[in-house]
Amino acid sequence: MSTPSNGVRELPMDPQNIVPAAMAETQPMYWSVRRELWENRFLYIAPLIVNAFVLFGSFISVITLAHKGASVLKPFQMAPAPVMLTCFLVGIFYSLDALYGERRDRSILFWKSLPVSDLTTVLSKAAIPLAVLPLIALSISVATQYILLLLSTPVLLGNGLSPARLWADLHFFEGLVVMFYGLAVHALWFAPVYGWLLLISAWARRAPFLWALLPLLAVAAVERIVFNTWSFMTLLQYRVIGAMATAFARPKMGGDGSIDRLAQLAPVKFLSTPGLWAGLAFAAISIAAAVRLRRYREPI
DSSP, X not given: OOOOTTSOXXXXXXXXXXXXXXXXXXXXXXXXXXXXXXXXXXXXXXXXXXXXXXXXXXHHHHHHHHHHTOOOHHHHHHTHHHHHHHHHHHHHXXXXXXXXXXXXXXXXXXXXXXXXXXXHHXXXXXXXXXXXXXXXXXXXXXXXXXXXXXXXXXXXXXXTOOTHXXXXXXXXXXHHHHHHHHHHHHHHHTHHHHHHHHHHHHHOSSOHHHHHHHHHHHHHHHHHHHHOOOHHHHXXXXXXXXXXXXXXXXXXXXXXXXXXXXXXXXXXHHHTOHHHHHHHHHHHHHHHHHHHHHHHOOOO
């Protein structure tokens, strides 16, 4: 150990401690998620394009209803739905290609040369449909309702209607909580779907869509032939549409079927549903298997 001219003694450096410290400073998880957004701009462009049509159609609907002297609340309630559906579909196609695409274009060779673990890479890809896309849907939906609210005010005034009733009936901030809850519910409920698609994306050598779909159809067909039942298909159907029945108090819904009140939320019922935790366990197993497959899979 040497003492430099300034009299301060330097401690020997341990390379094993330098690398983890450097990785902590570079925030690999954060930059991995940012990388997914840079490489897959359709993640936010597709919802924005759909939202542009939704905003235009909703505004035309507001003008039509205002001319008739009817309530213009319905377009506001329906506007977030297409954006949320688009983000769900984008998450499906993204998950199918997330790990398959990097093997197909051989970019996996470059990404594996970086000091980022397979676990971090797969988790960052899983975070896109589970967290990033719901936040994108929430942001766009809130912005859409706010813009539509500003545009509707002069339309109502021009037709001799007071916008005060619209502002009162909309319950903007209460609806914001309901939207956040709904997006969180569906992200958790569809976690096994995204996990399964990521697993297939890491495993398939070609046609990942077929490999994701055919095994499910084969299991259903075998069950039907052998046992003459549709239990597996019922389970799949429950996974697709069961979130609404478990996360919301349907008896308290309004006459038009809309969900826009805090009293309609049932978080305790949702969190105590066995299907939720079984799905999350399946998602965790699928993601863990995808991590292992990425570690050993070669480019296509």
